[in-house]
Amino acid sequence: MNFSDLLQKSRIVAEPNEELTPEISASLGAAMGTLLKNQGTITVARDFRPDNRMLKRAFVSGIMSAGLNIMDLTAAPIPVLQFAIRRFGTVGGVMFTSHHVHHSDKIEVKMYNRSGIEYNRKDVQNLLNICEQDKIKRSKSNKIGNLIQTLEVNELYERAITEFIDAASFEDLNLQIVVDCSNGPIGAIIPSLLSRVGVEVVALNSYSPSILKRLPTSSSLKKLSKVITSTDANFGVCFDVDGSRIIFFDEQGNYIPSDLMLTLFVIEQLKKKASVFITTETTTKILEQIIGEVPGAKLIRVKNIPGQVANTVRVRRAHFGGSDTGKLRFPEYAFFSDTALATLKLLEVIVKSGKTLTELLADTPQIKKSQYEISTSNEKMTNFHEIIERNLSDLKVIDTLIGLKIFFGSDLGWIHIVPSFDENKLLLSGEFSKPAKGPELFKTVEYALEGKLTKPHLK
Numbered sequence: 001m002n003f004s005d006l007l008q009k010s011r012i013v014a015e016p017n018e019e020l021t022p023e024i025s026a027s028l029g030a031a032m033g034t035l036l037k038n039q040g041t042i043t044v045a046r047d048f049r050p051d052n053r054m055l056k057r058a059f060v061s062g063i064m065s066a067g068l069n070i071m072d073l074t075a076a077p078i079p080v081l082q083f084a085i086r087r088f089g090t091v092g093g094v095m096f097t098s099h100h101v102h103h104s105d106k107i108e109v110k111m112y113n114r115s116g117i118e119y120n121r122k123d124v125q126n127l128l129n130i131c132e133q134d135k136i137k138r139s140k141s142n143k144i145g146n147l148i149q150t151l152e153v154n155e156l157y158e159r160a161i162t163e164f165i166d167a168a169s170f171e172d173l174n175l176q177i178v179v180d181c182s183n184g185p186i187g188a189i190i191p192s193l194l195s196r197v198g199v200e201v202v203a204l205n206s207y208s209p210s211i212l213k214r215l216p217t218s219s220s221l222k223k224l225s226k227v228i229t230s231t232d233a234n235f236g237v238c239f240d241v242d243g244s245r246i247i248f249f250d251e252q253g254n255y256i257p258s259d260l261m262l263t264l265f266v267i268e269q270l271k272k273k274a275s276v277f278i279t280t281e282t283t284t285k286i287l288e289q290i291i292g293e294v295p296g297a298k299l300i301r302v303k304n305i306p307g308q309v310a311n312t313v314r315v316r317r318a319h320f321g322g323s324d325t326g327k328l329r330f331p332e333y334a335f336f337s338d339t340a341l342a343t344l345k346l347l348e349v350i351v352k353s354g355k356t357l358t359e360l361l362a363d364t365p366q367i368k369k370s371q372y373e374i375s376t377s378n379e380k381m382t383n384f385h386e387i388i389e390r391n392l393s394d395l396k397v398i399d400t401l402i403g404l405k406i407f408f409g410s411d412l413g414w415i416h417i418v419p420s421f422d423e424n425k426l427l428l429s430g431e432f433s434k435p436a437k438g439p440e441l442f443k444t445v446e447y448a449l450e451g452k453l454t455k456p457h458l459k
Helices: 022-035 052-064 078-087 121-130 153-162 189-197 216-231 258-271 286-292 310-316 339-353 358-361 378-391 435-450
Strands: 011-014 041-046 069-077 090-100 109-112 176-180 200-204 235-239 246-247 276-280 298-302 319-324 369-376 396-399 404-407 413-420 425-432
Touching: 011 121, 011 176, 011 258, 022 052, 022 090, 022 121, 041 052, 041 078, 052 090, 069 078, 069 216, 078 090, 078 109, 109 121, 109 176, 109 200, 121 358, 153 189, 176 216, 176 339, 176 358, 189 200, 189 339, 200 216, 200 246, 200 413, 216 235, 216 396, 235 339, 246 258, 246 339, 258 276, 258 358, 276 310, 286 298, 286 413, 298 310, 298 339, 339 358, 339 396, 378 396, 378 404, 378 413, 378 435, 413 435, 425 435
Parallel strands: 041 069, 041 090, 176 200, 176 235, 276 298, 276 319
Antiparallel strands: 011 109, 090 109, 235 246, 369 425, 396 404, 404 413, 413 425
C-alpha cells in the first residue's frame, strides 16, 4: 500500500479495518520505534471507541517489537497524555482518537515528541517513509520492549494543574460550571479537578457509553446552553472527545466565538506584562491593534497546522499562544494547549475581576462582524461540514468544533459558520479586510453549500 495516503493535514487519518488495519497499525508502531532509534519509552492513550482500542494495541505491539517500552494510559484525554510525556520523561506519545470531521467513521493517530508537542507534517511523513521503504528495524527477542504500569496519573495531573492558578481565590464563592465531556475520557478528569478547587460541577456526557455517539451536536450544545441558564452556572464548556479542544458559553447560555475568548485572554496576559504572543494567521485582526498599543509587545502569526503554535511559543519564548479552535497555551505550564487549565484560568479571570463573563466580554474590543443566514435542510444541517470542505477545498477550512471557519486569505478575511440551535439555519459571521467583498464571500459559501461550485472564484 501507499502509506502516504494515510497522511491528511499533518496527521494519520484513516477508516479502521479499511484503510488502517491492525497489521498496518503494528507497522506504524514499529516505524515510530525505528524513528526513535529503537530506545526509550512511549506513552500511549486512546478514547473509548472499540476500533481505537484495537488499533492502539496493534500499534503498541509494533513499538515493542522495535525495542521501546510502553507506558499505557488506556483511555485518557490528550492533556493527560501530554502531561505524562513530560512528567515521566518519555520520548514521545501517541493518541488514537475520533477524527475531527463531524459524522466521519475515520479515526486520527496523533503523535507527540518528548516535549508533548504534536508532530508536524514532516515528522509524520518521515515515519510513513520508513514503512514505505521497508526500513523498519526490529529488536532481538531479548530486547523487546515492556509494558510499564502507570499509577495515579490523573491524580498527579490534577495536582500539577492546580499549581498554576490561585485556587484559594475560589473559596466560599459558590462557583459552578457546566461541562459537557462529549463521552470522552476527559469525563474522568474535569469533574474531579473542578471539585478539587471547590467548584460545583454539573457534568453532561461524562461517561463511557455503550453506544458511541458523535458529540458535540447542535442538540447536545442546545442542551448544554439550557442547563447553564437553569442552574445559574458561572459559565459552561464543551470539550471534544479527546479533550484537546473546547467551546465556551457564558452564564446566559450564549456560545462565545473562539476569537472573542482569545482576545479576552490576550488582554488578561497584557495586564500581567506579557509581551510576546503567538497566534495563527486566521484569528481576528483586533489582536494587532490591542497588542500594538502596548510598548514592546509583539504578535507573531503562524500557519494553523499541528504543532506550529506550540513550537513557535517554545522557540520565541512567548508568554501566550492561541488559535481558532479553543486552544490556549500558557507557557508557564507548557508550550502546548490544555483545555482543563484554560477552564480554570477563565474562572480565575472572572473571580478576580468581580464581573460576570458577559460583562467581561462586553468590555472586550472586537472588530464589527457582518452577519448572514442560510436556511437549509435537515440533511445539510447535519452534513454542512463535509459539503463545505469538499466544495471549497482550495481554501483553508478550519474545524472549530461547533462549526467551520473559512479563511479567504489575509487580504479578504474569514467567515465562521455555526448551526442555529433552534432552526434549520446556518449562522455566518464574517470579519473582512475589504467589507465591500463581504456579500460576495457570503454568496460563495451559500453556493458551495448548494453544490453550485467546486472552488472559489474570488481573487
